Amino acid sequence: MSQTRHFAAVILAAGKGTRMKSNLHKVLHPIAGRSMLHHLMASVDSLEPDHKVVVVGAGRDQLEKALGDSARTCLQEPQLGTGHAVQQAHGELGDFSGDVLIMYGDVPFVRPATMEAMLDRLHAEDAPACVVLAFEPEDPLAYGRVIADDDGRISKMVEFKDADEGERACHMCNSGLMAAKAEDLWALLDRVGNENSQGEYYLPDIVNIAIADGRVCAAVTTDDANEVAGINSRGELAAAEAQWQREQRDHWMAEGATLRAPETVFFSYDTELGPDVTVEPNVVFGPGVKVASGATIRAFSHLEGATVGEGCSVGPYARLRPGAVMEKDSFVGNFVEMKKAVLGEGAKASHLTYLGDAVIGAGANIGAGTITCNYDGYFKYKTVIGPRAFIGSNSALVAPVEIGADAIVAAGSTVSRDVAAGEMRMVRAEQLVKPGWADRFHDTMKKKKAANPKN
Structure with missing residues (x-):
């Protein structure tokens, strides 16, 4: 990545994490002795961002204490979807005009090289309005699909429930992670509506809006689906720990x-x-x-x-x-x-x-x-x-x-x-010797025992 490129990292961590059933905020649950959030922050820090903004909601006090002065926070309240969450960071970033990398606090293992690839793609000759991080799991389940050509240019982003059979046959899935230039990001988010069953503002909608405008949007595909695995439950936390440990054992x-x-x-x-x-x-x-x-x-x-x-x-x-x-x-x-x-x-x-x-x-x-x-x-x-x-x-x-x-x-x-x-x-009490005392003690106790066999 160019040493002169400027970018800001926006990390979404406003969700309640109810499936964890914990008083501890979801993204503060540890893997290998470090919280999910701090795993991700360490990878971001290795790229030396200009700004880091964590979007908080439930458990705000816990997150702000854990972050200290390592990042700024902004509040999403009420929580009206991922698009709405990213919008809350606009105030913290002000007139920052560089790139914005959008990540999730419960997706902790995104590699710095993958972040670099997204930012590099954003500055390719076709000048995409947005870059989406895609992945191809063995079983795509109900993930949203990314319909793209061989060069990664996206023609459509579609939720599984809205996809037809042909689109569901596509195994390129949306991780939710995105990159965009700040001026494009804020302008596109302003046009996202909430005409959907949840009444929420969805971040992926900015891709379809940009495509409708005739802009290019592109996908970067990770070769490791585990890199973008979200952690929402104790079972998924245990699976992430196990995966991390396997990789470290192999490494050492x-x-x-x-x-x-x-x-x-x-x-x-x-x-x-x-x-x-x-x-x-x-x-x-x-x-x-x-x-x-x-x-x-x-x-x-x-x-x-x-x-x-x-x-x-x-x-x-x-x-x-x-x-x-x-x-x-x-x-x-x-x-x-x-x-x-x-x-x-x-x-x-x-x-x-x-x-x-x-x-x-x-x-x-x-x-x-x-x-x-x-x-x-x-x-x-x-x-x-x-x-x-x-x-x-x-x-x-x-x-x-x-x-x-x-x-x-x-x-x-x-x-x-x-x-x-x-x-x-040598610091000891003087040793006391009483010759024959033990023999007399044993004789006396044996007689008592014989007289009281049930005692």
């Missing part, structure tokens, strides 16, 4: 990652895997995860907001929460949880450990059952463990506390004061 395997059981691994929209990463079954990547080359994520682990360094090993049954950083060749094993903690190069926490608000030095060993006690009910505090320190099993490190390099904390200790480098700290 093509990039050099090994997925032992691909169908059981779930990615987020921003997951990053390096080459030669191995992912075992039943792993979930939440948002914000980066895994460097040669790392292994073992079965049943959950990662979110975490960075895993080169050659690291995670799990099985590990949980890395936001702020977890594993440096090169470090290791966490089964039932280890990290949160806002750095595990230094070659350091390891093999099992049954919580590391929160902590920095662990290179080569340190964290014994089973160790806990960094980072929260007093009001504030969080930091634990620092020096390089090559050895923390014995079942230790509690009460933050704020610092364990020096090469120090040893004996198993079962509760450490609440700093431990100097090279020092050994």
Whole structure:
């Protein structure tokens, strides 16, 4: 697309989404950890639009909060059809004279290349008044049809219910997405009527009006019907999630990652895997995860907001929460949880450990059952463990506390004061020994049991 071309994106999101049966606005339902609307916005942003306007209605407060200052909004109230919805954006765009790309918040996976193709077609030699994004599904069902020649020039747009047998035999369907120059768009919308069974103003009518004027209108056809699939129900949301996950699994395997059981691994929209990463079954990547080359994520682990360094090993049954950083060749094993903690190069926490608000030095060993006690009910505090320190099993490190390099904390200790480098700290109650006590206890209890067998 020309670098000097200017365009505005108008995204329709005013519908109530009643089929979702949810208090959350339809377009804010997430796929792979990001809302439908933000999936679409990210694709639009990659083309650097001059303006973005989201048409809102029901759930306006939710949408405006989610969008922040990333786009302007305009209200469609009452909701009188798609043509009426686009008209509401005119006030926000004012005298903008570039191209207008019209999309839908519940059609989240339109590729930037497809948007570019629509805008490019708008500036072809035959100067179409409108460009329609068409698709050819295996089963066209009751979609509106786009009747066009081999060059994509449209002769007619027709709703399924109004189409004759010949028109229904055409498998080119209308996605609803359009592009038009601003001056053409507003002029054509002003002429759209609502003489139909719903009493609404339909956006596709601008195509037939322009054709009746002798103007050219053209279709661009996507080669992937999934790209324009609308999401209106929980079932369709689940299907979209499944499709997205399948594509990401294929993508990461093509990039050099090994997925032992691909169908059981779930990615987020921003997951990053390096080459030669191995992912075992039943792993979930939440948002914000980066895994460097040669790392292994073992079965049943959950990662979110975490960075895993080169050659690291995670799990099985590990949980890395936001702020977890594993440096090169470090290791966490089964039932280890990290949160806002750095595990230094070659350091390891093999099992049954919580590391929160902590920095662990290179080569340190964290014994089973160790806990960094980072929260007093009001504030969080930091634990620092020096390089090559050895923390014995079942230790509690009460933050704020610092364990020096090469120090040893004996198993079962509760450490609440700093431990100097090279020092050994043991904090245990004195061991009490009562010879013969256990034998006497067992004898007494056996006699009682014999006397009261039903007790």
